[in-house]
Amino acid sequence: MNKALKYGLQAIAYAAFALVIGYFSTFPRYQHLQPDEALLRLSFKHPGKPVGDCRERSAEELAKLPPQLRNKTECPRERSPVRAVVELDGKPLYDATFPAAGLKRDGAASGYRRLAIPAGRHTLKVAFNDDVRAKGFTYEHAATVDLKPGQVVLIDLVAERGGVVIR
Amino acid sequence: MTGHSPLSHIKAPPGPCNDHGVGTARRVPFPMEACIPFQPALGAPAATGTAARNPAARCLRAAERAFDHPFGPAANPLRQLGALAFWFFWIVAVSGVYLYIFFDTSVAGAYPSVESLTRDQWYAGGVMRSLHRYASDAFMLVTVLHLVRELVHGRFNGFRWFSWVSGVPTLVFMLISGIVGYWLVWDAVAQFVGVGVTEWVGWLPGFGPGLVRNFIAAEAMTDRFFSLLVFIHIGVPLFLLAAMWIHIQRISRPQTQPATALAWGSLAMLVALALARPAVSHAPADLALAPAALELDWFYLFPLPAMYAWSAGAVWLALGAAAVLLFALPWLVRAPRVPVARVSPANCNGCARCFADCPYAAVVMREHPDGKPGKKMAVVLDDLCASCGICAGACPSSTPFRSGEALVTGIDMPQLPVEAMRARLERALADGKTLVVFGCDSGAPVTQLGTPDVAAWSVPCIAQVPPSFVDYALRTGARGVLVARCPEHDCEFREGSRWAAERLAGTREPHLRPSVPQERVRIVEAAAEDADALGRALADFRAHLARLGEVPRRAKVKRIDEAQVSR
Numbered sequence: 001m002n003k004a005l006k007y008g009l010q011a012i013a014y015a016a017f018a019l020v021i022g023y024f025s026t027f028p029r030y031q032h033l034q035p036d037e038a039l040l041r042l043s044f045k046h047p048g049k050p051v052g053d054c055r056e057r058s059a060e061e062l063a064k065l066p067p068q069l070r071n072k073t074e075c076p077r078e079r080s081p082v083r084a085v086v087e088l089d090g091k092p093l094y095d096a097t098f099p100a101a102g103l104k105r106d107g108a109a110s111g112y113r114r115l116a117i118p119a120g121r122h123t124l125k126v127a128f129n130d131d132v133r134a135k136g137f138t139y140e141h142a143a144t145v146d147l148k149p150g151q152v153v154l155i156d157l158v159a160e161r162g163g164v165v166i167r
Numbered sequence: 168m169t170g171h172s173p174l175s176h177i178k179a180p181p182g183p184c185n186d187h188g189v190g191t192a193r194r195v196p197f198p199m200e201a202c203i204p205f206q207p208a209l210g211a212p213a214a215t216g217t218a219a220r221n222p223a224a225r226c227l228r229a230a231e232r233a234f235d236h237p238f239g240p241a242a243n244p245l246r247q248l249g250a251l252a253f254w255f256f257w258i259v260a261v262s263g264v265y266l267y268i269f270f271d272t273s274v275a276g277a278y279p280s281v282e283s284l285t286r287d288q289w290y291a292g293g294v295m296r297s298l299h300r301y302a303s304d305a306f307m308l309v310t311v312l313h314l315v316r317e318l319v320h321g322r323f324n325g326f327r328w329f330s331w332v333s334g335v336p337t338l339v340f341m342l343i344s345g346i347v348g349y350w351l352v353w354d355a356v357a358q359f360v361g362v363g364v365t366e367w368v369g370w371l372p373g374f375g376p377g378l379v380r381n382f383i384a385a386e387a388m389t390d391r392f393f394s395l396l397v398f399i400h401i402g403v404p405l406f407l408l409a410a411m412w413i414h415i416q417r418i419s420r421p422q423t424q425p426a427t428a429l430a431w432g433s434l435a436m437l438v439a440l441a442l443a444r445p446a447v448s449h450a451p452a453d454l455a456l457a458p459a460a461l462e463l464d465w466f467y468l469f470p471l472p473a474m475y476a477w478s479a480g481a482v483w484l485a486l487g488a489a490a491v492l493l494f495a496l497p498w499l500v501r502a503p504r505v506p507v508a509r510v511s512p513a514n515c516n517g518c519a520r521c522f523a524d525c526p527y528a529a530v531v532m533r534e535h536p537d538g539k540p541g542k543k544m545a546v547v548l549d550d551l552c553a554s555c556g557i558c559a560g561a562c563p564s565s566t567p568f569r570s571g572e573a574l575v576t577g578i579d580m581p582q583l584p585v586e587a588m589r590a591r592l593e594r595a596l597a598d599g600k601t602l603v604v605f606g607c608d609s610g611a612p613v614t615q616l617g618t619p620d621v622a623a624w625s626v627p628c629i630a631q632v633p634p635s636f637v638d639y640a641l642r643t644g645a646r647g648v649l650v651a652r653c654p655e656h657d658c659e660f661r662e663g664s665r666w667a668a669e670r671l672a673g674t675r676e677p678h679l680r681p682s683v684p685q686e687r688v689r690i691v692e693a694a695a696e697d698a699d700a701l702g703r704a705l706a707d708f709r710a711h712l713a714r715l716g717e718v719p720r721r722a723k724v725k726r727i728d729e730a731q732v733s734r
Contacts, residue, residue, distance in 0.1 A: 001236055009237035013244070014436040021304045021437075022444050026462035030472050032359060039457040045377045101375065112369065112376030150456045154383060 033116055038147035040086070040093075040115040040124075044157035047108040048080030048100055049131035049138075080132040082109040086155070087125040088117060119149040126164045128157050139163030223319045228696070231657075240656040242426035244433075248313035250425040251433065253411065255306035258434065260404065262299040266292070270351070272397050273390040277353040278451045285447060297441030300464065303345055305437065307466040310341065318496075325502030326417075326527060326553050333414045335493045340407035345467030347400045351393070355449035355458040356468075358382075363471035370479035385454045417551055419528045420662070506581040507552035510545050512536050514564050515577035517543035520676055521558035524630070526661040527551050530558055530578070545578055555660040556580045556631030560667070563677050566635040567592070583626060585633070592636065595622030596644045602709065603640045605632045606651040609659035611693035611701040613651050621705070628663035629653065634670045634679035637688055647687040647712045651701055654692050664692075686715060 033039060054075040062070045079100040086094040094115055101107030109130075123144050127137035141164035145153055156165040231245045238244060244251060269292060271280035284292030314334065317323055323331040349360045361382040369378040381387045415421035424430065449461065463472065474482045492499075508521075512535065522530045522545060529551035535542040545558070558578045559565055565576040567589040574586035592603065600622035606613025607629040616623045622645075626632060629652040637648045650671065658664040669675035671690055679688075689708050693701040 006237050010432065013234070013237065014432060017244075017305070017433075018301075018436050018440045021301050021308065022440050024465045025300060025304050025446070026464065028465075030461045030463045031459065032461055032475070033457050033459040035459055037459075041383050043376070043380050043383055045380065098376075110375045110377040112366065112379050114366070150459050152383075152455055152457050 033150060036119050036149055037116045038119045038149060038151045038153065040117055040153050040155060042084060042086060042094065042111060042113045042115065042126075042155045044082070044084070044128075044155075045108050045110045046082055046128075046130060046157045046159065048082050049133070050076045051078045051080050051132050052076040053133075078105045079107070079109070080130055082111065082157070083129040083137075084111055084113075084157075085127045085137070086115070087127075089123050090125075093117070117147070119147045119151070121146045124153070124155075124166060126155050126166065128164065130157075141166060221319070221321070224321070227316060227319045228694075232694070232696070235654075235656075238429065240654055242429040242432075243656065244309075244425075244429055245312075245316070246656050247422065247425045247429060248309045248316060249415075250422045251309045251429070252306055252313060253423040254425050254430050254433065255302045255309060256404075256408070256411070258302035258437065259299055259306060262295045262302065263401075263404075265295045266299055267397070267401075270397070272393040274353070274388045274393060277351060277393055278448065281352050281354075281448055285445065289445065293445050294438065294441045297444075297446040298437055299348075300446040301437050301440050303348070304464065304466045305433070307341055307345065310338065314338075314493075321502075324497040324500055325505075326529070326551055328497035329417050330414060331497055332494055333410065333416075335490060337407060337410045337414060339490070340403055340410055342467060342470075344400060344403045344407060345464070347396055347403065349464065349468065350396050351400060352448050353393075353452045355452060356461055356463065358452035358454065359458050359461055359463075360468065360471065361452075363474065367470065367474050367479050367482065370483065383454060388454075417528055418661070419526050505554040507549050507554050508547045508556070508558050508578050509581055510547055510578045511575050512544055514575050515544045515562075516564070517545070518563055518577075519543065519545070520561040520563065521545050521578050524557050524561040524662070524666050526555070526557065526663070527553050529553065547578070553660055554580065554582075555628040555663055556583065556626060557628055557660060557663050557666060559585060560628075560631045560633045560670070561677065562633070565633040565677075567633075567639040568635060580627075580631065583631070588626075588632075588636065589639070591624065592622070592640055593643060596640070598622075601644065601646045602705075602712070603637075603645045603648045604651060604705065605629060605636070605648070606701075607653050607659075607664070610653040610695055611651055611697045612695070613701070615698060616702060616705055620709075628658070628660045628667075630660075630663035630667040630670070632667070634677055637671065638680055638683045641683060641687055641718070644718075645687075646718055647689070647708060649705060649708050650688070650690045651693050651704075652690060654694050657694050684718075687712065687718070 052075075054073050057065075057070075057072055057074055062072070081097050081099045083097040084094070085092070094113060096111070096113065098109040098111040099105060100109045121144065123142065125142040126140070128139040129137045131138050139157060139159075143166045145166070147153065154165075154167050156167075157163060158165050227245075231243065234243045234245050240246065266284065269280055269284050271277055281296070285296055286293070317327075317331070346360060346364060350357050350364075362379060365379040365382050368374050369376045381392070415423065425433070449458070463469075470482050470486065473485070508529075515535070517532065517535055519532050522532050529548050530545050531548060532543040533546045535544040547558075559576065559580050562577045562579075565579070565585045567574065567585070574584075574589055576585045579585055595603070600620055602621045604613045604616055604621055604623035606623065606625040608625050608627050610629070613623040613625050629650065632650070637650070640648050650667065652664040652667050653659065655664050655668070666675060668690060670677060671679050671688070673679060673681070689704070691701060691704045693704070
C-alpha cells in the first residue's frame, strides 16, 4: 500500500471516528417538553397526622411502666399517608397516595410528580389529605395560572404557610 | 561462508526476507523490520479454529485485519482499544485540570466562568473544554468497543475472569464522572441533568422523592453544592483510575500507551473536532423554566431520556440487569478447564525465564524447597495460568538433547509435555518425514498441510516450542523446519508470537544455537485466515530446500548429561 493511500485511509478512519463522537455528543436533539407545553411539579415532604386518637393511660397502666416512660398520654406512632389530588380546569389530572416513611411508618411522606400540561390559562385545584380519620381533604387550594411554554409551576404542601402552595 | 536463506522471518513468500544472506558463522540479529507484511491471498478460505466457530469473531477479525493495512498492526486502533482508553483518560484529566483553574464553584459563578473560558479564550480554554468533552466521549466509546471486542473474541472467562469483572466498574465510574461533569456547567442541560438524576436516584429505596426538592427551587441551590459536585467530579475519576489499574493487574507488561502514531493521530483528531465544532453551553439554568429541546451528550446522558421514555425503575432494572449479566458472564459461559503448567522442583534451576515470559503474571519465583540459600523456584498460580505453554518453551531444561530415561523439564504442560513432543518428533522423522512444521492453534492451521514428507503439528502457542527443538529436528534428519507463528499483534496469548521470534532470532533466551543452519529454518507469520498463504510459503520453502541440496553433515545428536541441565 503506497503512502498516500495509507494516510488517506487513516484520515478517513479518524474522520469517521470524529464524526461519531461529534454527532452523538449533541445529536439527535432531545425533546424534553413539547414546544407548547408547560410543566407542573408536585413536590412535597409532609408528616401526616397520627392514624389514631391519643388516649389517657390509667393509673394501673402507668404503674406497670418504667418510671421514665410514664407518659400520661399514649398516641399511635404510625402516621397517615398523604393523598394528593390535582384537577386541571375541573378535570382530574393526578390522584395518588404517598405512604409515610420509615419501617414503622412514622416519618414524613414525600411525593414528587412531574406533569406536562398545555401552556395557556388554566384553573388549577390542588387538595391534600394527611389524616386517615378525616373525610375529604385537609388542605385545598385553587388558583388560576397563565402558563407560558416551558414555564414550571411548583405545587408544595407547607403546613406552616397555610397548606397548599402554588408558585 | 555465507548462507543464502537466513533464519528468516518470512511474511510473504517469496519476499525480501527469505533471500538475503547473512553469515552463519556469527549470530546476526533477526531482521524483522526488513520484512514486508504478510498479505493473505484474495479469496482465501474462511478462518479455521476459534475464528471459524464464531461468525461475530470472524467479522471482527476481518475488520481488524482490514485496519492493519492503513495503520499497520502495531498502530491498529482496533487492536489498541484498551491503550486508547488510557490515552483518552489522560487527555480528559489534563484538560480537566486546566478547566478547573478557571472554574468558579458557585451557583452564580459557574456558568459565567465556563462561558468566559469558552468565549474569551476560545483558543485555549475553549479548545480545552471541547477536548475535555470529546475525549470523554471517545473514552466511553473505545471502552465499550474494548468490552465488545473481548466479548466477541471470548476473552472473558477462565483465567481472564478477573480482568473482565474488574473492567465492569470502570463503566459505572465513567458514567458517574460524565454525568456530574455536565452538572457543573449549570446551563439548561445541567438543570435537566440535575433534576433528572435526582428523579432517577430518588426512585431508589432510601433516597425517596424528596431528593429532587433540592433542584426545583432556586433557593435550594447553594455554593456548597457546587463544591460537592467538583469533589465528586474529581474524586470519582480517581476511583476510575484505581479501577483501571486493578483491571490490568493480571497482565504482564500491560500496554497502557497506544502506539505513538496512533496517540498523536487521535489527539490531532480531537483537536480538529474541537476547533471545527466547539463545545458550547445552553442558556443558563433557570429553575422557573423547563428546558424543552436539548442537545444531549448521548454517550453519558442516555439514562435520562430513557427514564422519561419508560420509567426510573425500568432504567434501573435495565442497567442493573446489564451490570449483573456482565459480572456473571465468566460463570454463565464457562471456559473448558485446561490443565495448567506444572513445575518440577528437581528440574527447576530458578532461572526465572518462565517468570519473565509469562504474559499473565501466572508464574512467581519462590524459595526453592531444596533449601540452598538464595535459590529460587518457579511456582505457577493456577487461577492465573492461561495454559499457553509459553513458560515450557522458555525453560532452559526443555531441551530434547537431554539424556536420561525420562525427559522432565522444569516447567511443563501436562497435556503436551516436552517429552511427548520429542517422542512425536522422533517418530515422525523415523517415518521418513523430512520437513517439520510447528504451528499455533490460534494461527493458520498447519495440520492441513499434511503431505507425505511433512511432519506438522500445532501447539496452543508457538512459544511453547523451545528453540532447541528446531536444532534437534535438523540434527535428527529433518531437511528444514518451518515455524508458523501468528502475526505479532494478533497473538491469542499477547506475547507468545513475539517471544518465539525473538528466541529463534537469538535476542531472547532460550535462543537458537548459532550453529544451526539458518537457511534451513523459516519463520512464517500466518494468521488463522492465512491457510492458503501458509501452504504457498511451505511450497516455497520446499523448493528452497531443494535448491540447497543435501543436508550438510553435522555432529550427531548427543544428549546432554542431566547434571549439566540442572546447573
